[in-house]
Structures are given as C-alpha cells and as structure tokens.
Amino acid sequence: MILISVVLFLLLDIFLKNFRLNLYIRISCLSVISCGYLAILLSIIQNDLIDTRWLELGKFSINDTQDYFDQSIEYLFKNEFYSNKGRVIAPILFSGLLGELYLNVHNIQILLTFLTCIITFYASILIYKNYGYGLAILFSGLSVDYIAEHIGGFSTEIVGYILGATAFIFFLKFKLSKTSNINNYYIFLLFILLGYLVRPSYPFVLPAILLWSFLYVKKSKLINIYKFIFISTSIILMVFLSNRLILEKKAPVSAKTFGNVYDSWYAIHELGRFIFEGRYKELPGLLWTQIIKQNPELNNLTGDE
Numbered sequence: 001m002i003l004i005s006v007v008l009f010l011l012l013d014i015f016l017k018n019f020r021l022n023l024y025i026r027i028s029c030l031s032v033i034s035c036g037y038l039a040i041l042l043s044i045i046q047n048d049l050i051d052t053r054w055l056e057l058g059k060f061s062i063n064d065t066q067d068y069f070d071q072s073i074e075y076l077f078k079n080e081f082y083s084n085k086g087r088v089i090a091p092i093l094f095s096g097l098l099g100e101l102y103l104n105v106h107n108i109q110i111l112l113t114f115l116t117c118i119i120t121f122y123a124s125i126l127i128y129k130n131y132g133y134g135l136a137i138l139f140s141g142l143s144v145d146y147i148a149e150h151i152g153g154f155s156t157e158i159v160g161y162i163l164g165a166t167a168f169i170f171f172l173k174f175k176l177s178k179t180s181n182i183n184n185y186y187i188f189l190l191f192i193l194l195g196y197l198v199r200p201s202y203p204f205v206l207p208a209i210l211l212w213s214f215l216y217v218k219k220s221k222l223i224n225i226y227k228f229i230f231i232s233t234s235i236i237l238m239v240f241l242s243n244r245l246i247l248e249k250k251a252p253v254s255a256k257t258f259g260n261v262y263d264s265w266y267a268i269h270e271l272g273r274f275i276f277e278g279r280y281k282e283l284p285g286l287l288w289t290q291i292i293k294q295n296p297e298l299n300n301l302t303g304d305e
Helices: 002-015 019-048 064-078 089-100 105-131 133-150 156-176 182-198 205-220 225-250 261-276 287-294 296-300
Strands: none
Touching: 002 019, 002 133, 019 105, 019 133, 064 089, 089 105, 089 156, 089 182, 089 225, 105 133, 105 156, 133 156, 156 182, 182 205, 182 225, 205 225
C-alpha cells in the first residue's frame, strides 16, 4: 500500500504544472506518507484489537517486547531490574513513560508514534528542500515501511529509530549548513551513540561515519582538528561510561555486554541467505533464534557472555 501511494504521488507530481499548487501538494503527500499511514495503522491496532509482531489484541506485549515490558515494570517498582541482553536505556525510558502516563499503554503507543511521525516528516522536508521531492518521498516511504512492522508495544526498534532519525537530521544540518555548524555534528554524535545503545545496528556504519567526519572536518578546516578529536572522543566516552554506570547501578546482575548482539548479526546473515536463495517467503518469525537452533551446542556453554 505504501509503495503504491509513493508511485501514485510521484505520477501526480509529474502531471502538475502549477508550481505553487504543486508545492502544497508535495508537502501534503509527504505528510500523508510520514504521518497518515502510521496514525491509521495505530488506530486500527488499538480499536480493532488486532495482533502484530509485538502485540496481542493491540495491547499486550509478546516476544521481545514482553521482556522489555517486564523489565520496565520491575524497575518502576523496585528501582532496579535484570536484563539478559545488557540493554538498560530502553527499559528505564519505558518505565518512566509508564509512571508518567499512569500505566496507560495506549497513550505510550500514541506518544511514540507521534514522535516518530514528526521526526520522519521533518527529515523528509529537509531532504525535499535540499535533494528534491523524489528522494524525500522515497525516504519517507522506506521509513514508514520499516516503522509499520514495529509500531505499538515496547519495541526498541521504534525508540532506536527516533534517536537515529534525530541524529540523521542533525547530520544533514551539519553537512548542508553554509557555515557547517560543528555543534550540529556533536548533537548528531550524541544521538547516534544513544541509538546504538538502545538498538545495536551494523557495527561498521558508525566507524565509517566517524572516519568520514574526521576527513571532512580536516579538509574544510571548520575547527582545529585536535579540538574536534578531543570533543568527539569525550562525547563517546561520556555516553558509554554513563551507560556502564547506569548498568552497574540499576541492573547490577545483568549481562555486562549486549548479550544478544551476536544473535542479531547472525540473523542478518540468515536474512541475506534466505533472500539470495529465493526463499524470502519462508523466512522464520524470529531470525535471531536461528543461531541456537542451528548450533544447539551453544546451550552447553557456561561462563560470562
């Protein structure tokens, strides 16, 4: 449905000649893709009580989100919790939302979806102004296609997207600014690191971005390169040391590393294998469990992860 809408909106844009009218229609189309579909989808989930990847009857968490929900409740009432995955930011965030919104799961779903819509729409407008309508609507469509799978529930994918998309906005602002405001880069770095802590992603992306940023700043001479390295390193250390401190204080007996990051990397490998073998329709529901199913001897291992 999203793909069809993107194609129709692009065709509509081709036939419209009036610049002022076309401008308003373009922005309207971006808002429909970025916000309209997610709002309708969440409404259907909540009112029709349908099952999703992370929810039963539109309200009750299942699979991974059940773990995060349990950890959030545990932290809310005990001020500490156990995480077998070593991720502490998301459960604490969800716990705060539960407390502030009086355990109303539907309101939490609405708030997270609202933030997702606003950030996606803003990023789309930023792309539209600088790179054109085609790339803007493509970005919006791909983002919503990803979000639609995870909307609702206590999903780290949604929080990770919010942090990552916010980082993306500041990175674009840094790259596109005529003065290349270096503060935008530092804000980007802060949000992308938080995003990685909430939802670990491809490990090579962050080093690649940091290397590009170093070369870009050095070439453009925006700031003394040693000052740039010092501030960037300080932000990285601050984020990871703060995460470590929170882990020690709030989840003292939890895994001290991302306990399932290897499962996730293995899942990415399996996803690629299913695609290249033309078996995408046979894809299992929980790819991250494949590492155990295909290597059962791992269950016999003991000691620290």
